[in-house]
Amino acid sequence: MNRQNSIREFERAQKSIPGGVNSPVRAYKSVGMPPVVIDHAKGARIFDIDGNEYIDFVSSWGPLILGHARDEIVEAIKKAAEKGTSFGAPTKIETQMAERIVEMIPSVESVRMVNSGTEATMSALRLARAFTGRDLVLKFEGNYHGHADSFLINAGSGAMTFGVPNSPGVTAATAKNTLVAPYNDLQAVEELFAQTGDQIAAVIVEPVAGNMGLVLPQKGFLEGLRQVTQKYGALLIFDEVITGFRLSAGGAQKLFGITPDLTTLGKIIGGGLPVGAYGGRKDIMEKLAPAGPVYQAGTLSGNPLAMAAGLTALNILNDHPEIYDQLEKKAIRLAEGFRKNITETQTQAVVNQIGSMLTLFFTKEKQVTSFHEAAASDTEKFAAYFRIALESGIYMAPSQFECSFVSDAHTEDDIDQTIRANRAALEKMQSGT
Ligand SMILES: *Cc1c(COP(=O)(O)O)cnc(C)c1O
Numbered sequence: 001m002n003r004q005n006s007i008r009e010f011e012r013a014q015k016s017i018p019g020g021v022n023s024p025v026r027a028y029k030s031v032g033m034p035p036v037v038i039d040h041a042k043g044a045r046i047f048d049i050d051g052n053e054y055i056d057f058v059s060s061w062g063p064l065i066l067g068h069a070r071d072e073i074v075e076a077i078k079k080a081a082e083k084g085t086s087f088g089a090p091t092k093i094e095t096q097m098a099e100r101i102v103e104m105i106p107s108v109e110s111v112r113m114v115n116s117g118t119e120a121t122m123s124a125l126r127l128a129r130a131f132t133g134r135d136l137v138l139k140f141e142g143n144y145h146g147h148a149d150s151f152l153i154n155a156g157s158g159a160m161t162f163g164v165p166n167s168p169g170v171t172a173a174t175a176k177n178t179l180v181a182p183y184n185d186l187q188a189v190e191e192l193f194a195q196t197g198d199q200i201a202a203v204i205v206e207p208v209a210g211n212m213g214l215v216l217p218q219k220g221f222l223e224g225l226r227q228v229t230q231k232y233g234a235l236l237i238f239d240e241v242i243t244g245f246r247l248s249a250g251g252a253q254k255l256f257g258i259t260p261d262l263t264t265l266g267k268i269i270g271g272g273l274p275v276g277a278y279g280g281r282k283d284i285m286e287k288l289a290p291a292g293p294v295y296q297a298g299t300l301s302g303n304p305l306a307m308a309a310g311l312t313a314l315n316i317l318n319d320h321p322e323i324y325d326q327l328e329k330k331a332i333r334l335a336e337g338f339r340k341n342i343t344e345t346q347t348q349a350v351v352n353q354i355g356s357m358l359t360l361f362f363t364k365e366k367q368v369t370s371f372h373e374a375a376a377s378d379t380e381k382f383a384a385y386f387r388i389a390l391e392s393g394i395y396m397a398p399s400q401f402e403c404s405f406v407s408d409a410h411t412e413d414d415i416d417q418t419i420r421a422n423r424a425a426l427e428k429m430q431s432g433t
């Protein structure tokens with residue numbers, strides 16, 4: 001494939017944008033090539049500025065569960081734009097949106113709209129601290145909750161309870177208030193609670209981890225988090241920015257039957273426009289200004305274009321529950337196709353899949369159930385695989401530690417074409433050519 005225009009455009013971008021991108025992973029650093037610059041997309045197909053066409057499994061990193069430029073959503077945005085793009089005043093559609101979310105997500109009784117997943121998690125954390133009168137938050141290794149300081153924290157060394165900053169600019173003082181435990185390690189969580197449980201405001205968790213590649217919660221893990229937080233009077237925050245409206249119409253919490261105190265949402269909720277939200281128990285949410293004393297605001301929060309796109313997406317998902325079965329069927333077909341290819345080409349790899357989420361890990365491990373196991377993956381191998389797949393028209397996330405997302409727009413033919421491309425790529429890698 002010729003990608004001269006992409007190469008030229010990325011060089012140009014680097015002169016006026018740090019690293020040439022507005023979000024780091026887009027720069028393709030971990031796959032050793034310049035990024036593909038996108039021109040447009042429709043349904044499951046994405047097109048670059050050189051005119052190359054790809055089957056898209058990035059789905060804008062999760063939001064586009066209904067595919068690109070879905071007609072109903074485009075129409076809704078156009079209609080909203082004609083009425084004015086922002087008022088900074090209450091509108092009817094905000095309330096319709098809130099009502100729709102409250103109806104769909106079991107634990108959400110009241111909800112506040114924001115503009116990104118990052119805003120949702122940082123605001124939920126402030127609220128949890130205010131509600132409990134405690135300072136500490138417990139998060140998990142390999143979980144991602146956006147780029148607020150409190151979450152850019154790595155586990156400290158063995159004997160250290162507290163985390164350490166994983167980005168310059170995050171202060172040691174902030175890191176001191178974030179505890180980090182291994183994902184799927186309930187015992188570690190219980191030990192941290194035994195030490196400092198009376199100071200922990202909240203446990204925040206991706207109920208299904210999607211930011212270290214796909215890692216599923218082990219049996220009893222989420223239940224255990226619910227129990228231990230309840231026991232110590234800490235709040236349980238489900239970060240459903242990816243899983244909300246994806247793993248079921250009611251998110252991961254509905255799928256697993258667990259009721260968190262607060263839930264953070266993003267991605268799908270905006271229908272492709274910048275939206276986030278956080279919600280939960282009414283007694284907690286009522287602490288937010290102006291109902292209560294906890295400050296949080298946003299000039300463009302509840303923006304009419306974003307609400308129009310998001311509400312249209314949620315209405316489609318709500319009215320067509322069969323979409324979830326279809327998504328899962330396609331993802332299972334993809335996962336099984338990959339697994340068969342892996343076995344037959346004697347590749348060392350593991351495929352994790354749930355609902356419409358999937359990751360192929362290049363690893364010697366027999367399974368990937370933890371950050372440690374995910375991190376053991378062969379990222380060089382992944383990079384080689386990524387480049388071959390891209391050449392054959394398959395557009396995946398340019399990192400081993402991301403998910404592929406199947407959308408409503410993918411056809412069975414798209415899935416089968418992808419399985420064949422996977423087969424050819426694995427064969428090529430095994431033969432070392
Ligand atoms: C993407 C993501 C976020 C951050 O959302 P942004 O809209 O990128 O700020 C937070 N939590 C999870 C689980 C995510 O996947």
